[in-house]
Amino acid sequence: MSNPLKQLAGETAIYGFSSILARILNFLFVPLYTRTLTQMQYGVVTEFMAYIAILQVVLVLGLETGCFRFANKEGEDPRKVYSGALLTVFGLNLAFLAAMVAFSGPLSAALGYAGYQRLIIYVAAILFCDSITAILFAKLRQEHKAVKFAILKTIKIFTELGANLFLFFVFPAQPDFTYPIFAIFVSCVLCLALFVPDIVRLRLTWDKSVVKRMLVYSIPLMVAALPGVANDFLDRVLFRFFDTSSEQWLATLGVYQAAVKLAVIMNLFIQMFRYAAEPFFFQRARDKGSRELYAVVMEYFTAFCGLVFVGVIAYIDVISLFLGRDFRVGIGVVPVMLLSYMLLGMLFNVSMWYKLSGRTNMAIWITLAGLAVTAVVNIVFMPRFSYWASAFAHLTSYLVMFILSAALGQKYYPIPYKWGRLLLIFGLMAIAYFGMLFVADFPSLFTRLALNTAITALYAGAAGLLLRCRPVPQA
Numbered sequence: 062m063s064n065p066l067k068q069l070a071g072e073t074a075i076y077g078f079s080s081i082l083a084r085i086l087n088f089l090f091v092p093l094y095t096r097t098l099t100q101m102q103y104g105v106v107t108e109f110m111a112y113i114a115i116l117q118v119v120l121v122l123g124l125e126t127g128c129f130r131f132a133n134k135e136g137e138d139p140r141k142v143y144s145g146a147l148l149t150v151f152g153l154n155l156a157f158l159a160a161m162v163a164f165s166g167p168l169s170a171a172l173g174y175a176g177y178q179r180l181i182i183y184v185a186a187i188l189f190c191d192s193i194t195a196i197l198f199a200k201l202r203q204e205h206k207a208v209k210f211a212i213l214k215t216i217k218i219f220t221e222l223g224a225n226l227f228l229f230f231v232f233p234a235q236p237d238f239t240y241p242i243f244a245i246f247v248s249c250v251l252c253l254a255l256f257v258p259d260i261v262r263l264r265l266t267w268d269k270s271v272v273k274r275m276l277v278y279s280i281p282l283m284v285a286a287l288p289g290v291a292n293d294f295l296d297r298v299l300f301r302f303f304d305t306s307s308e309q310w311l312a313t314l315g316v317y318q319a320a321v322k323l324a325v326i327m328n329l330f331i332q333m334f335r336y337a338a339e340p341f342f343f344q345r346a347r348d349k350g351s352r353e354l355y356a357v358v359m360e361y362f363t364a365f366c367g368l369v370f371v372g373v374i375a376y377i378d379v380i381s382l383f384l385g386r387d388f389r390v391g392i393g394v395v396p397v398m399l400l401s402y403m404l405l406g407m408l409f410n411v412s413m414w415y416k417l418s419g420r421t422n423m424a425i426w427i428t429l430a431g432l433a434v435t436a437v438v439n440i441v442f443m444p445r446f447s448y449w450a451s452a453f454a455h456l457t458s459y460l461v462m463f464i465l466s467a468a469l470g471q472k473y474y475p476i477p478y479k480w481g482r483l484l485l486i487f488g489l490m491a492i493a494y495f496g497m498l499f500v501a502d503f504p505s506l507f508t509r510l511a512l513n514t515a516i517t518a519l520y521a522g523a524a525g526l527l528l529r530c531r532p533v534p535q536a
Contacts, residue, residue: 075207079214080281084329086222088383090241091322095385097229097236103388104311105174105238107318108301111294113184118191118283118290125199126416127279129343132203137271139203144265145272147196154189161185180239183246190249197256199536202340208334213255221248278421285424289430291459295432296439296451303443317448319384320391323377324398327369335361342413352476359410363483364524366403367490371520373399374497378506394452396494401452404459411467414474422535423469431462486524493520 094103121286161168162185164504165178174180201210224244230235298316304310338358345351359483372397373380381392415423437460442450470476493516 075211079211079218080328081333082215084332086218086326088322088325090225091319092385093225093229093381094241095319098238100312100313100315100387101309102238102311103315103318104300104313106241107181107297107314108311109180109184109238109242111297113187114294115287115290116184116188117191117195118286120157120188121150121195121283122276123154123279123281123286124275125195125282126282126339127275128196129340130197130278130416131271131275136445139267140263141266141268141271142275143200144198144263146266146275147193147260147263147270148265148267149194149276150192154192158185158189167463177239180242183239183242187242187246187249192258194249195254197259200259202336205340207337213252216255217248217252220251221245224248228270260431278419280359281421281425283415285421285428286427288428289525292428292432292435294457295435296443296448296454299436299439299443300451303440305444305447308310313447316388316391317394317451319388319397320448322375322393323380323383323392323395326373327366327399327402327406330365330369331402331409334406335409337484338409339413342417346417355410355413355476356478359407359478360482360486361528362410363403363407363486364528366406367486367524368517368521369495370396370403370490371425371497371517374494375517376510378509394448397452397456401455401459404456404463407464408459408463411470411476411478414466414470414476418474420473423473427462427465427469430465433457434461436456482527485527489520489523489527493517 094106128142128146131137131142139469154419161181165185166182168181169175190300198210198213201213221244224247225320228240249312297318300310300314300317300487304313342355345354348354377392377395384392412424413428415421435454438454438457441452442453445482467478497513500509500516503509503512
């Protein structure tokens with residue numbers, strides 16, 4: 062392909078279809094949850110989703126990236142790579158599921174949800190299914206089977222949607238916080254069942270030497286990713302101990318989570334980009350001019366994230382209506398979270414150096430630094446500023462990790478990023494943002510939306526002109 066960015070963009074679009082659909086439906090669940098659940102009930106859902114996110118990293122052992130690394134390595138058999146990864150993850154997760162079933166009663170009581178031990182079992186089963194399918198989805202990405210990937214993800218998404226609709230509108234009971242978790246459980250079980258033919262065709266074999274080499278490479282990535290994910294979700298856990306309204310911490314957590322959901326569009330683009338970009342970066346690593354290509358990718362990524370940021374701020378008055386009235390008090394943190402997620406996406410780009418160079422141990426120290434910042438900011442400021450401390454903790458932490466990773470990357474795996482051009486994109490975003498703050502004083506909603514649309518278009522035009530000045534390296 063003459064222009065490698067076209068391949069990346071094409072696969073990003075296909076992966077993005079299922080990601081967009083998932084995020085859109087997830088976003089559409091917010092009006093449902095914030096109108097049928099109380100603030101405290103939605104807080105419970107948020108807390109358990111944080112546990113799922115953190116434990117998922119541990120239970121996959123970093124083997125998704127390990128599979129990309131070894132399946133592309135000369136002399137390695139891709140079938141043995143994926144078989145070993147799948148059997149390793151299956152054994153670990155089966156043991157975890159059995160332990161959670163055995164101790165579900167004491168665990169639920171210790172968390173303050175006595176009588177809801179089924180919630181512990183649902184979470185363990187979700188993790189079991191998702192960890193196994195994570196390896197199988199990685200195999201589809203490695204083989205560039207983006208369409209099949211998107212179809213299976215779409216089926217999973219609509220299953221969760223159907224389960225939610227049935228539970229909230231058909232099931233003859235008062236809605237509670239177990240409904241959203243159970244809907245995810247149903248969708249995960251079906252998704253794993255759909256992968257059974259792929260598992261059979263893989264003809265599973267165990268090669269101890271292959272698994273050992275993968276684990277040596279992957280476990281540091283898992284250890285590094287764990288502080289990263291903990292960094293993303295630690296604030297949800299700390300609400301229990303440090304929130305200003307300690308007696309109502311679940312309600313405050315519910316308000317915060319609802320506001321964060323409005324930043325979902327930025328996370329959406331980052332997720333769909335990562336699906337396509339990670340295998341793309343590995344496969345292009347040997348190409349001439351690959352590092353120049355990575356630098357160009359960063360500029361396009363940053364400019365598009367800037368468009369997402371400006372676009373969400375432009376229509377925040379309309380977007381906020383998706384929340385139930387009781388949850389709109391937290392809308393002010395949305396710009397902070399949008400910018401935080403943008404920095405997180407840029408961090409993904411600059412952190413590819415330690416994956417491509419094999420220096421995965423460095424990732425641990427970078428993410429631990431970010432986790433330390435998150436913990437300190439939340440512990441010190443949450444008792445006074447509640448969820449505002451959480452939002453700025455994300456922003457500060459991602460910025461610190463970005464600076465550390467970029468600096469170390471220039472030492473060990475230099476990529477010619479044009480920092481001046483990236484700062485110029487942020488300058489364009491700042492001009493657009495402050496222009497919209499001025500427009501916010503206009504009393505007419507129609508006038509505000511019209512002027513904000515014009516500002517968004519001006520940003521897009523200016524960013525587009527900037528990108529056209531940068532040639533794309535050819536394969």
